[in-house]
Amino acid sequence: MTDLHVYDTTLRDGAQQEGLNLSVTDKLAIAAHLDELGVTYIEGGWPGANPKDTEFFARAQRDLSLQRATLAAFGSTRRPGGRAADDPLTRALVDSGAPTVTLVAKSHVRHVESALRTTLAENLAMIRDTVSFLRGEGRQVFLDAEHFFDGYASDPAYALEVVRAAAEAGAVVIALCDTNGGMLPHQIGDVVSDVLDGTGARLGIHCHNDTGCAVANSLAAVSAGATHVQGTINGYGERTGNADLLTVVSNLQLKLGMPVVDPARLQEGTRIAHAISEVTNIPHYSRQPYVGSSAFAHKAGLHASAVKVDPDLYQHTDPTAVGNDMRMLVSDMAGRASIELKGRELGYDLSGEKELLGRVVARVKDLEQRGYTFDAADASFELLLRGEVEGAPISYFDVESWRVITDSRGHAPDDDAPSEATVKLVAAGRRVVATGEGNGPVNALDHALRQAIAVSYPEVEKLELIDFRVRILDAAHGTDAVTRVLIETTDGTTSWETVGVAANIVEASWIALVDGVTYGLRRQDVPVR
Numbered sequence: 167m168t169d170l171h172v173y174d175t176t177l178r179d180g181a182q183q184e185g186l187n188l189s190v191t192d193k194l195a196i197a198a199h200l201d202e203l204g205v206t207y208i209e210g211g212w213p214g215a216n217p218k219d220t221e222f223f224a225r226a227q228r229d230l231s232l233q234r235a236t237l238a239a240f241g242s243t244r245r246p247g248g249r250a251a252d253d254p255l256t257r258a259l260v261d262s263g264a265p266t267v268t269l270v271a272k273s274h275v276r277h278v279e280s281a282l283r284t285t286l287a288e289n290l291a292m293i294r295d296t297v298s299f300l301r302g303e304g305r306q307v308f309l310d311a312e313h314f315f316d317g318y319a320s321d322p323a324y325a326l327e328v329v330r331a332a333a334e335a336g337a338v339v340i341a342l343c344d345t346n347g348g349m350l351p352h353q354i355g356d357v358v359s360d361v362l363d364g365t366g367a368r369l370g371i372h373c374h375n376d377t378g379c380a381v382a383n384s385l386a387a388v389s390a391g392a393t394h395v396q397g398t399i400n401g402y403g404e405r406t407g408n409a410d411l412l413t414v415v416s417n418l419q420l421k422l423g424m425p426v427v428d429p430a431r432l433q434e435g436t437r438i439a440h441a442i443s444e445v446t447n448i449p450h451y452s453r454q455p456y457v458g459s460s461a462f463a464h465k466a467g468l469h470a471s472a473v474k475v476d477p478d479l480y481q482h483t484d485p486t487a488v489g490n491d492m493r494m495l496v497s498d499m500a501g502r503a504s505i506e507l508k509g510r511e512l513g514y515d516l517s518g519e520k521e522l523l524g525r526v527v528a529r530v531k532d533l534e535q536r537g538y539t540f541d542a543a544d545a546s547f548e549l550l551l552r553g554e555v556e557g558a559p560i561s562y563f564d565v566e567s568w569r570v571i572t573d574s575r576g577h578a579p580d581d582d583a584p585s586e587a588t589v590k591l592v593a594a595g596r597r598v599v600a601t602g603e604g605n606g607p608v609n610a611l612d613h614a615l616r617q618a619i620a621v622s623y624p625e626v627e628k629l630e631l632i633d634f635r636v637r638i639l640d641a642a643h644g645t646d647a648v649t650r651v652l653i654e655t656t657d658g659t660t661s662w663e664t665v666g667v668a669a670n671i672v673e674a675s676w677i678a679l680v681d682g683v684t685y686g687l688r689r690q691d692v693p694v695r
Contacts, residue, residue, distance in 0.1 A: 170418070170426055171339065171370065171394040173308075174200050174411055175209040176442070177222075178240050180402030186446055190222050194230055195445050199438045200399070201235045204431035205411070209238045209268060214258025223262035234431075238308070239264035243271045243292040246284035250299035260303045267300050268308040269293075269337075273328040274317030286324060290331045297335035307337045308394070310372060314342040315349050318357050326364050333367040339394045340367050344383060347376025347406065351386035358390035370394025373409045375401060380409035381455075385417055388424075399442050400454065412439055412488070416456045420483050429487070436489035449633070456488045463492075505530075505551070512548060514555055526554050536667060537639045537650050543665035545655075545685040546678075552688075562687055562694055563593040563619055565680070570607040570672055585610040594622035594695040608634060608675040615679060622695055628657045629686040631679075636671060651675045655682035657689065 177193050180186070188196070193210065200208050210226060211219030226237060239262040244253040251257075259267045271293050272278045278289045293309070300307050309332040311317075311325070318325040329340045342358065358369060371387035371394070373380040384395050395418075397411030412435050418424045419432060436457040443450040452460040462485040485491050505526050509516040516523055529550065530540060540547040553559035572585045587610035588601050598621070602613025616626050633654035638647045651666045651674040662685055666677025 169393055170388070170424065171207060172205045172411065172415060172426060173207040173209065173238070173341075173370065173394060173396040174205045174235075174399065175240075175372075175396055175408065176200065176398040176400075176402055176411075178209045178211045178219075179396075179404075179408055180398035180400075181211075182404040183402045183407065183448075184404065186402060186448060188446065190218055190225060192445050193222050194225060196399075196442050197226070197230055197232070197235075197237075199442055199445075201232045202431065202434055203412075203438050204234050204427040206235060207238045207266060208232070208235045209240050210262075210264065212240045213262035213264075214241070214255045220258065220262075223264060227263050236266055237264045238266040238268050240268050240270070243269055243289075243296040244299075246282060246288050246292065250296040253296075256296060256299065259300065260305065264305075266306045266308065268310055268341075269296055269300075270310045270312050271328065271332065272313070272317075273311040273325050274313040275321045275324050277313055277317070290327060293328065293331045294335040297332055297337050301336040308339040308341060308370070309337040310341045310343050310396075312343050313345045315344050315353065315357055316346060318361075322360075326361065329361060329365045329367050329369075333365060338368060339370045340365075341370030341372045341394060341396055342387070342392075343372040344374055344380075345372075347374030347380065349373075349383055350377060350379055351382045354383040355386040355390040358387045358392055362391045368393060370396060372396040374403060375406045375408060378406070380407070381413045381417065384409045384414045385422075388418065388422075400439055400446075400448075400451065402446070402448075410454070412457055413455045416488055420487055432487060433489045457490055461485070462490055508547070509551060509555070512551065514551075516555075522554060526551060529554075533667075537648050538665055538667050539650065539652075540665070543652060543663045543678075545662035546664045546681045549681055549685055549688075560684060560688060560694065562623060562684060562692070563591045566590040566592070566597075568611065568614070568676060570610055572607055587611040587614040589614040589618045591618050593619045596622060607672045608679070611672070611676055612679060615683060619683070623687055623692060625687055625690050625692050626683060628690070629683060630656050630658070631682070632656050632661060633663075634675075639667075649674045651678045653678040653682050655686055657686055662686070662689070 176196060181188050197208050210222055213220045213223045223239060239259050241255055241259045244250040244256050272282055272289055275286065278284060278286055282289060297307050311328055314325060332340050361369060369392045371384050371392045373383040388395060395414055397409035397414050399411055401407040401410035415426050419426045439457040440450050452458050455461060462481055505523050506516045568589045570585055570587045572583055574583045584603060585607045586601060586603050590599050598618045600614050600618035602610050602617055604610035604613050612631055620626055631653060635652045637650045639650055648667060648669050649671045652663055654661050654663050664678045664681035664685060666674040668674040668677065
């Protein structure tokens with residue numbers, strides 16, 4: 167690999183995202199995934215600043231066995247007027263056991279004088295003292311020059327002095343931070359080039375995405391000579407997030423030919439991005455470059471016809487390089503080529519089945535006219551296609567009836583309104599009547615359905631409903647409108663989406679629920695009993 171550092175700050179800067187709250191166990195799990203990816207450094211947090219991060223570093227020494235990455239602790243320079251050796255937060259960085267320490271320091275005159283409330287000379291002394299102390303304690307030191315680009319625009323001479331002070335004291339890398347995220351690529355490139363010429367220091371880049379340019383800005387910095395790139399998995403971070411590290415790495419490696427990580431590690435990128443989404447409990451962004459589920463998805467019939475001839479005609483790179491895959495989306499825009507390619511994904515050769523293809527296309531277009539959407543519900547389409555190819559829809563059970571009762575116990579906002587569902591069906595030759603309770607009609611139906619088929623199909627216990635989305639299709643009809651429900655189900659390894667459409671929201675939910683369970687059992691190769 168090259169000497170370029172891939173520095174991940176998901177556990178610290180990424181964790182500042184609104185709605186993202188990581189436990190110590192979560193952070194350890196994410197760190198293990200990052201190590202699998204092959205990043206050079208993992209910034210674990212700020213020991214001494216909060217109990218959670220202090221505990222993380224203590225547990226990391228016992229429970230975390232990194233094979234590729236080096237753990238870094240984050241902290242700040244000592245307080246004004248003191249000594250680094252006497253500063254408790256500086257001592258906490260040493261006590262963390264992390265071999266690398268990243269210090270944040272002010273590089274913008276206004277921030278030094280207004281936020282730190284100290285002199286410019288004392289700020290430089292704080293940098294020198296803290297870096298020298300940590301170096302004396304045997305730590306490798308990086309320095310994050312906060313608000314550097316804004317500071318350079320205001321007072322370039324002082325910003326350069328900050329870089330020189332850190333480098334002369336022994337900092338291995340000085341990362342220039344676009345803390346407010348307001349820079350554009352040409353500005354980043356020009357400043358990095360100027361700082362290299364003016365200091366000779368090894369430079370890094372840390373970008374936020376407030377202009378939507380964090381990835382482009384990071385690439386511009388590398389092109390200008392930076393050899394250390396910071397970012398977060400999935401672009402996590404406060405406001406609009408940080409540079410998406412997987413996108414940066416993929417562009418450097420696949421577009422610019424820089425061997426940043428082992429190619430076999432990069433091929434784990436999609437899996438790792440999705441696995442970390444599960445830990446953070448933040449739904450993965452389907453349109454994320456390279457690793458999103460829609461990154462190599464094709465919907466239009468014209469595209470499908472071309473992709474059938476040569477996938478590279480509508481793909482900028484091989485999706486398998488990042489562990490992703492091409493997907494054919496089926497919608498009312500689909501033609502025979504789309505269905506044929508989707509069938510190929512499922513293991514069917516439909517190249518000579520013109521009648522079947524025409525029948526499926528017509529059915530898809532009819533269903534989408536009624537409100538179904540299969541580009542967002544691959545699992546429902548797969549069940550439809552398999553039913554057409556195999557001559558009959560797969561059915562693990564035959565439903566006689568179902569009903570739901572919701573009992574309102576008051577009118578206050580916090581009063582309960584529990585639901586009870588009864589499902590009558592035949593599974594594996596047995597007639598079953600099951601009742602389930604839940605905190606809403608769909609939850610109650612889900613419980614009742616599982617109870618009804620669990621004896622015949624115990625594999626259903628592995629399935630869990632993890633997302634539920636509703637859309638009113640003809641809002642002008644008010645409460646009489648047709649409703650579309652999308653349900654996401656998981657087996658603990660992967661997830662799939664199913665769709666239901668009806669005038670009744672509960673009926674639409676039931677349709678999607680049944681498809682979700684049926685697909686989950688089929689996915690486990692459970693035979694119809």
